Amino acid sequence: MNCFNIRSLALAMALSTVSIGAVADVIEDFEDGDFAGWTTSGTVAINTQKTIGNYSMRLRGGATAERSFAADGDVTVALAATSLETNNFCDVYVSEDGVNWGSSLITLNKVQDNGTFTTATTTTNGGTTYIRYVQTGSAADYCYADGISIVGAGVPTPSVGVSGSGSFGDVLVGDSATNTITVSNTGNANLDVSAISGISGASAPFSLANDNCSNSAVAPDSSCSFDVVFAPTAETASSATLTIANNDSNQTVALSGTGTGTPPEPPEPTGDLHVFTGSGNVARTALTINDLNGSSLSVMDFSHYSHGVAEIDADNSNAQEPTNTFEGRLVLNGGNATALNFNEQTSGRGQAGNYNSPGTLPAFDFEFVQIGSHIIPKTRGLIVSGNIGSPDFQDWNYILEPGRVWNETNDAGYSRVAIPFALQENQANCTHNGVITFAFKDDGSITNAAVQIGGETCLYFQYDLTGLVSANYVQGTVSGAATIITDYEAEVANRIPVKPIAELATDYPASNVNVANIGSEQSSAPTTHGVLYNGVHYAGACSTRHGDYPFCEVMSLPSYSTAKTATANFAFALLVEQNSAARNIMVSPNVSECQDGINGTSSIWSDVSVENALDMATGNYRLASYQGDEGSTAVVNEFFLTFTHDEKIAHSCERYIRKSLPNTHFSYHSSDTYIAGVAMDNYSSGDLFDKLVDEVYKPLNLSPVTYTTVRTEGSVADPYWSHGLTWHADDMIKLGQFINDRGVINGQQVLDPSIMDDMLVKGGDLGLETYGSESNYLNGVWTYDMGQRSSPLCPVGSWVSYMSGYGGIGVVMFPNGAVYYYVSDSDAYAFGGAEAELHKISNICGN
Structure with missing residues (x-):
């Protein structure tokens, strides 16, 4: 059943x-x-x-x-x-x-x-x-x-609705464009699209395709769709009227389009976008055109997906600038979800059984535009595949990133595409990185798409996912294409200059830096790491199980709890800078669910400030150890595995009991950060996360992947605040530098300087002790006394600030101005190796 x-x-x-x-x-x-x-x-x-x-x-x-x-x-x-x-x-x-x-x-x-x-x-x-x-x-x-x-007696009736545009604008003679029309039924009886006349009026140069509506019954609260294709054969304007006959009321859609002549030359990339200069003579041994048009695919080294086109030394790839230009929709498997070859990697954990269908690629139907050899998805950031429990729910959401297009001499006139993407666990931060590759021509011809996932940052669930998927290239004008290209050119131009991390030793030869020691603590399961020093990003490789990830500059890196610093606490500092009274926001007046105590008693949140919650110092907890509460079954089931605001806030407000006064005891709770975020969001006007994006992330030139976050399901779509962001490596070092700069952007104080001083241990407040005298926490930032190491380089009281995230993620703001980041599944959080090597270049003690 x-x-x-x-x-x-x-x-x-x-x-x-x-x-x-x-x-x-x-x-x-x-x-x-x-x-x-x-x-x-x-x-x-x-x-x-x-x-x-x-x-x-x-x-x-x-x-x-x-x-x-x-x-x-x-x-x-x-x-x-x-x-x-x-x-x-x-x-x-x-x-x-x-x-x-x-x-x-x-x-x-x-x-x-x-x-x-x-x-x-x-x-x-x-x-x-x-x-x-x-x-x-x-x-x-x-x-x-x-x-x-x-x-009973009433006769149910259908109610028809039609959405979609019949306007095609200018289309080249000999080409075609496709628009999708959707017919919906909001009534309470079947909507019958007439079997006699059905959908009529689409005469040449208009035609119908993928007609799922004619001679069909659309159930209540359901819909069907069909495509209208405009394929002009002459340079003239055309129009027609489409009629959709049905048992409610016939509907019409006006069709219009103009055939145009020879297109202008495609725009050239700006000087900041890489251009291929090779001959196209690439020695390819896998993923040939025949392989892409085949029927099976094995897991392979990621170099076969790119042949060096996205690496720092892309000039050595011998790829040639493309002769074909992609603009329109890439549709995989007819827009349906696709089961691929799935192989869980995490020995002994058996996590796959906890998911509905972890080996299924969600439905893929997205628009892309191309400039030179760069292909850009129209939709950036987190793309939610469906709410949990809804018919369109999938285990994974998409993150699409810009890729490359190039020619190889053995590809029979096709241009080859590689698109980096990630699957992120629905309502979580677990992120799996992969590449999609295919070949196409201007006439709409396209091969199958090869898909491979082979690396992630996800301590508890690791897998390979691979397969060939049928692909369609639906050509058409993408709205806002010029802006998409301009924004991407600015994104690339605003990245911090990158060198391989090995060149840190080359640039500072007198320091005898051993770059192998940087990131050594996370070497058991690395994703990536790097150092910002004197304006240069010295980047390590992005590791996968199948070679280096070819698109390291746009590899999706989950924030986990580094978001506590860079979202919740940055938002607090933003509010305080704009209104000093915000420093004293209290929880209870701004979070109604935390107002009422048990049996009419006073709420344990009545004397707790938002800053107390951000400091993990509410005085409300169960176990006194610094992380004793966070890993309990109740927290996992009632907070991390619940997905509506009502469920999360109920746990957050009601789980703990008053044990000490606020600001006297550190007890780490992601739920406290959620309470603080909700309180600030209710205190401010509009959506506070969107405000943070507009007033901090965009001015910092962070990548578009940071402009979205995991949010609760239902009518109250609250950011998770404690986790749920995605970064690029460039974003991580910019965030660290922003803290070192005390919240200043382009000479303007954007975040409250006193809070930033607290983050940098320069304001006189060391925060509360966490697991020992060498570790404190304040305003979402961890601090460590380098002088208390077993073999210290610095005197006691030499504090270093850092952001930290689950699984082995960190951003360290050293007092000598260096920013060091690491991302891994090592479950290791130490950074002594980087500390020792960077100290060789300049004094890291801050004294």
Whole structure:
């Protein structure tokens, strides 16, 4: 039995008032994971507790939710409540006109708040039924709506909607462009697209393709789509009217386009974009055109995907500038998810069984533009493949990065493409890097796409994923192409100059630097590392199981807890710089879920400031050891493995007990950072993370991958704040340098200087001790006393500041101005090797 039938059966069993054999005209059970169609006020969210099935709609803090249904008859509703207090209620009303509501059909008070669903049935006439839920009480009182069924006299009807454009603009004669039209049904009966006339009117030079709508029935709350192709044969304007016949109301789409002549020469890259100067005579032994058009693919060294085109010494690749130009959509497997060859690498952990389908590549249908030998995805940053529990959910989200295009003499006139990308675990920071490669021509010809994942930064789950996937090149004008190219040129121009890390010894020959010692602590499972010194980024290779990653400059690197510093604490310093009173923001007034104590007692958060939470010094914890709470089963299950704001904030506010006064004891909680982020977000206007991007990340010239973050699911899309960002290596050293610069960008003080001084241990406050006298924590930054090493280079009291992330990630801001970063799955966090080598170049003690 499939999931839909199981859920329908559970609903039918719960709604005992629905007669056996009756067929519901409407069932609203929230199993689609959202409350689309409902008009809400207050705090309303989809919840995974107190449900009939897997989901219900939860209301709190005086919330309401109302919706009309195009059906009438026997109306059954279900309602549950928890945590109600005196004069707090949950009510549900049913109306025929949405104006006259009468008495509530179900009322629950504090005696009935046991989380058990109560059902009731009434009858409506007139063709439309209105249902309204009302929660009366505080933010800690909960009402759960579920199990709505309408069975009866009303005749369900479809409701058609059409989206998509029929305007094609200018298209070269002999080429073609494709637009997708979507037909949706928001009614409560099947929408039948006529089997007789269906979709008509697409006469030459217009035609239909991939028609999934004609002679079909579109179920309620579903859609179908088809493509309209414009293929001009003359330099003239063309128009037509497309008609979509159906059993609701016929719809029309105006089609227009103009055939144009010889295109202008493609724009040349700016001086900052690399140009290939080779002959194209590449000695290729794998991934030949025949291999790409074959039927199988083995895991191989990543050098076969690039042949050096993306390395620092790309001039030695012998690649030739491309003769074909890609603009339009790259579609893999018809836009469907694809099962590939999957091989888990982590011995003894067996993590694959905890995922739905870890060996599946999510649906891939994305737009790209090309400038010279550079190909750029239109959409950058985190691309979410679907919410957990929704029909389109996948285990992995995409991150797409710019790649390269080039010619090889043995490719029969095709140009070859390599696109770096990453799969990031949905609602987590685990990141797996790979490359997609294929070959294409201007006429739309394209080979299969070879896909390989072979490296990651993810301590608990490591795998190879590889295979050949059928590909389509859907040519067409990409909106905003000129801006995409201009932004990319600026992105490349603003990267810090890079040299191989071996040249650190070459540039400072008198220092006798042993570069092999830098990053040695993470050598058991390295991803990458590097040093910023005197304005030069000395970069190590990006390691995978199958050779060096060819696109190291855009390799996706997860932040994990380095985000605590560079998002939550930077956001705090930004607010304080703009309003000094923000330094004293308190948790309770800004986080309603942390306001009420147990049984009416005073909240343990009433005396906790946001800065206390950022310092991990709230006084609320269970175990006194510095990280004793963080790894508990409750934290994993109730915080890290929950994905809505309601679930995360409930754990964050309610898990711990008052053990000491604020600012007296260090206890590491990612949930404290989440509370601080929520409080600051509620305190400020607009989305605080977007403000941070606009006012800090973009002025710092961070890459577009930093402009998005993992957010909670549902109507409240809060940043995770404690983790969930993705960096490039260039971003990591810029963030470290920004701290060394005390929050100044281009001469302007952007972050509060006193907070930055605290981060650099220059403000007189050392923070709280963590695991020993040599380690403190303050404002999201760890500090270490280099003078307390067993063989110290510096006197006691020589503090160094650093950001730290799960698995073996760090950004170290040395007092001599050097910034050192490392990314690994070594579970090692030491940096003594870099400390010793950089001290040879200049005094690292800061004295």
